[in-house]
Amino acid sequence: KAGVTQTPRYLIKTRGQQVTLSCSPISGHRSVSWYQQTxxxxxxxxxxxxxxxxxxxxxxxxxxxxxxxxNSRSEMNVSTLELGDSALYLCAxxxxxxxxxxxxxxxxxxxxVT
Amino acid sequence: GDSxxxxxxxxxxxxxxxxxxxxxxxxxxxxxxxxxxxxxxEGLQLLLKAxxxxxxxxxxxxxxxxxxxxxxxxxxxxSVQVSDSAVYFCALSDxxxxxxxxxxxxxxxxxxx
Numbered sequence: 548k549a550g551v552t553q554t555p556r557y558l559i560k561t562r563g564q565q566v567t568l569s570c571s572p573i574s575g576h577r578s579v580s581w582y583q584q585t586x587x588x589x590x591x592x593x594x595x596x597x598x599x600x601x602x603x604x605x606x607x608x609x610x611x612x613x614x615x616x617x618n619s620r621s622e623m624n625v626s627t628l629e630l631g632d633s634a635l636y637l638c639a640x641x642x643x644x645x646x647x648x649x650x651x652x653x654x655x656x657x658x659x660v661t
Numbered sequence: 662g663d664s665x666x667x668x669x670x671x672x673x674x675x676x677x678x679x680x681x682x683x684x685x686x687x688x689x690x691x692x693x694x695x696x697x698x699x700x701x702x703e704g705l706q707l708l709l710k711a712x713x714x715x716x717x718x719x720x721x722x723x724x725x726x727x728x729x730x731x732x733x734x735x736x737x738x739x740s741v742q743v744s745d746s747a748v749y750f751c752a753l754s755d756x757x758x759x760x761x762x763x764x765x766x767x768x769x770x771x772x773x774x
Contacts, residue, residue, distance in 0.1 A: 551704075580761055590750065590764040603761055637704055639762075649695065650762060652704040 549574065551640050551653035559659045565626040568656045572619050572640030579621040580650060581613060584635040593636075596621055625658075633660045663688045667751045667765035674741055674772050682736040682768045684725075684751035692755035694718075694727055694734040695762070699748045708736075708749070741772045 552571045560566050572579050580603075581593040592605040596615035613623040619640075625632055635657050639650035668683040686692065693712045697705040709718030714729035725736045734751060751765040 553704075582762075589766045590762075592761050592763070595761055605761075639705075649693075649707055649710055651707065652697075654704040 551638055551651055553636075553638050553653040553656050555656060556654065557657045557659075559661060560628050562628055562630060562660055564628050565624060566628060566658060567622050567624045568636055568638075568658070570621045570623075570638030570640075570653060572621070572638075573651055576640035576642050576651070577619055578641045578650075579615055579619065580639045580641075581621070581623050582637045582639065583607075584637055584655070585633075590637070593623065628660045630660050633658060663692070663753060663755065663763050665751050665753055665763055665765040667749075667768055669766070669768070670748075671769040671771060674770070676743055676772055676774050677740045678772075680736070680738040680741045680745075680770070682749055682751075682770070684734045684736065684765060686732050686734065686751075686753050688732075688753055688755050690756040691729075692753040694725070695752045695754070696723070696725055696734070696736050697750045697752060697764075699750065699767070701747070705750065741770070743772045743774055746770055746772045 554569045578597045580595040582590050584590045594613050595603040599615045610626045615621045635655045637655045639652045641650045664687045666685050695710045696708040698708045699705050709720040711718040711727035717726045723738045725734050748767045748769045750767045752762045754762050
């Protein structure tokens with residue numbers, strides 16, 4: 548089975564711009580979660596989608612948003628970029644058959660805001 | 662709220678040395694516990710997991726036992742290799758986190774030949 552894929556792998560944007568990141572989950576996985584990883588804050592949960600519905604959301608401003616398509620692929624969008632948004636954005640998928648399920652991570656998108 | 666605390670790094674060991682990375686947690690319910698590993702420039706890989714008290718997760722020579730009485734899930738390996746150099750993250754998932762992962766800060770391990 549192919550793993551979780553994320554595109555693009557690297558991105559450089561200017562402060563004030565917006566960006567869209569894409570994630571394709573493992574085939575058959577219906578849940579997609581997004582995490583932000585920074586040296587200072589570590590790994591923080593952004594949001595989770597299941598069957599095109601956002602089920603959970605972390606403590607991030609409204610500039611961070613996402614969506615999931617009928618094929619389970621997911622995108623996250625960050626508007627009005629700030630320097631502090633520079634991070635590695637990780638997507639993870641799981642089957643979510645039960646309430647607690649292991650998650651499989653993609654390689655991440657490295658976003659640099661200048 | 663739920664949280665995970667793991668030992669600060671970096672940890673530097675010689676090849677074939679024993680490894681222990683401490684991890685303790687605070688959780689609302691009865692969490693599942695995980696160790697993930699991140700190699701340079703890559704995403705996270707699931708190393709092992711345990712879903713209930715006294716379970717032992719193991720993989721690639723690494724082991725961790727779910728200790729409910731001490732709320733701990735320490736990662737151990739008897740003989741590390743240079744290829745084990747990476748960052749290790751302890752994580753939990755339970756009702757309090759609504760099923761999503763809460764991570765520790767990570768521990769960087771460097772193994773010298």
